[in-house]
Amino acid sequence: MSQALQAVRGMNDILPDEAAFWELFEETVRSWLQGYGYRPIRMPIVEPTPLFKRAIGEVTDIVEKEMYSFVDGLNGEALTLRPEGTAGCVRAVIEHSLAARQTQRLYYIGSMFRHERPQKGRYRQFHQVGVEAFGFAGPDIDAELILMGARLWADLGLDGIELQLNSLGQPAERAQHRAALVTYFEGHADQLDEDAKRRLHSNPLRILDSKNPALQELCAGAPKLIDYLGEDSLAHFEGVQRVLRDAGLPFTIDPRLVRGLDYYNLTVFEWVTDKLGAQGTVCAGGRYDGLVEQLGGKTTPACGFAMGVERLIALIKESGGEPAAPAPDVYLVHQGEAATRLAFRVAEGLRDQGLDVLLHCGGGSFKSQMKKADGSGAAFAVVIGDDEAASGEAQLKNLREEGVAQRKLKVDELAEAIIGHLIDSDEEE
RNA sequence: GCGGCAGUAGCUCAGUCGGUAGAGUCCCGGAUUGUGAUUCCGGUUGUCGUGGGUUCGAGCCCCAUCUGUCGCCCCA
Numbered sequence: 001m002s003q004a005l006q007a008v009r010g011m012n013d014i015l016p017d018e019a020a021f022w023e024l025f026e027e028t029v030r031s032w033l034q035g036y037g038y039r040p041i042r043m044p045i046v047e048p049t050p051l052f053k054r055a056i057g058e059v060t061d062i063v064e065k066e067m068y069s070f071v072d073g074l075n076g077e078a079l080t081l082r083p084e085g086t087a088g089c090v091r092a093v094i095e096h097s098l099a100a101r102q103t104q105r106l107y108y109i110g111s112m113f114r115h116e117r118p119q120k121g122r123y124r125q126f127h128q129v130g131v132e133a134f135g136f137a138g139p140d141i142d143a144e145l146i147l148m149g150a151r152l153w154a155d156l157g158l159d160g161i162e163l164q165l166n167s168l169g170q171p172a173e174r175a176q177h178r179a180a181l182v183t184y185f186e187g188h189a190d191q192l193d194e195d196a197k198r199r200l201h202s203n204p205l206r207i208l209d210s211k212n213p214a215l216q217e218l219c220a221g222a223p224k225l226i227d228y229l230g231e232d233s234l235a236h237f238e239g240v241q242r243v244l245r246d247a248g249l250p251f252t253i254d255p256r257l258v259r260g261l262d263y264y265n266l267t268v269f270e271w272v273t274d275k276l277g278a279q280g281t282v283c284a285g286g287r288y289d290g291l292v293e294q295l296g297g298k299t300t301p302a303c304g305f306a307m308g309v310e311r312l313i314a315l316i317k318e319s320g321g322e323p324a325a326p327a328p329d330v331y332l333v334h335q336g337e338a339a340t341r342l343a344f345r346v347a348e349g350l351r352d353q354g355l356d357v358l359l360h361c362g363g364g365s366f367k368s369q370m371k372k373a374d375g376s377g378a379a380f381a382v383v384i385g386d387d388e389a390a391s392g393e394a395q396l397k398n399l400r401e402e403g404v405a406q407r408k409l410k411v412d413e414l415a416e417a418i419i420g421h422l423i424d425s426d427e428e429e
Numbered sequence: 430g431c432g433g434c435a436g437u438a439g440c441u442c443a444g445u446c447g448g449u450a451g452a453g454u455c456c457c458g459g460a461u462u463g464u465g466a467u468u469c470c471g472g473u474u475g476u477c478g479u480g481g482g483u484u485c486g487a488g489c490c491c492c493a494u495c496u497g498u499c500g501c502c503c504c505a
Binding site: 061084309 | 430431457458459463464465466495496497498499500501502503504505
């Protein structure tokens, strides 16, 4: 029995109409990043499995049940399709000593893989823009990274994306808080639900993140992380907030905001929308000062964030954003053997002059070719038949303006006539 | 991974009580010979997601499965 061939669940084809949005998005993103001095870096999609286990944390959901991990049958290596970008980026920074003597502002755009149940805004192959800064210890870079987000939403024409902020403090502070938290919840074990019980010893901080209304009151009375932060942590947190306030950027401090990856410390933040249903986080990140050292590099402070490309593109569509419809300058219509041979020469000649030319292929009547010319959105049709081929001429027809007569021109004169007209109509706009 | 809902033409959808499918759109051809848009005329759309079952008979009922979607979970 033959089974219909289809894409792997949760992994999507991005068809041309859709891809136009992606290109618009990526262009905007690259120019935005350039405006902040961030430089591109490209890492492999596959990394050694231990990299993710060490970076993300053994007990996280990502590592426990969502990674595409496999053994390379050819040499026995344990490999994993990257579920996020930071680990690979840090690995590359260490491997090539990028941050050994200088700071680095880096970004990447690419596919990530997590075996989750697909849903709107959540796919098994999805795309992130990752932005990472290495070597900056102070709160200024955290604030810059956050402010960048606000500018991108504006560049993309998006509004209603809200900033949530929190500080996780340093590992020692978190450990103290965690101990207090476990004691607190153990004292109220009878009130915990299944999820909470499961998390109690694996990741008690996430209990605070629970959406179960029955737990709200219990969580509200739980020890607060901020009360365990030392002077330095509080000063760092305040430093970030000061810049945001100076910039007039509104934010909410959410003590329950807990990043799901173990490597974060101090600043964590999320940009959230209510327009995408359950997957409303559009961008999230924070500081991860311990990760470079943890992965074998020299102690290097670091901070970064990742954006969900599918989610942002969904938002762009929701808010009515449209990529410009691509149209060639010229659609070249031709019929007859001599005409076709001339048409190829004319098309290449026009392209030499920088014009976008769609050369009709596949034959058909002049009528059907003209229909395609119109449908292509081209500004001009150039028509070559037997008569024109014989005299080295072509008909130039304006498809977008009423009452402009079709002209017969020497093929050498076409480019000039078309370019001249395109410039004129640009000036009118 | 758990629960709810859905799947009919390339696209958007209709399909009554169970009687072997329809509209719009798109696409293709034509309306006096080599020219698009509007208009008019004509034409093709299909394993009714897939596989079983019930029935004389299933797009419709039942089961399974796949895919999507909403929520949970997770997270970008």
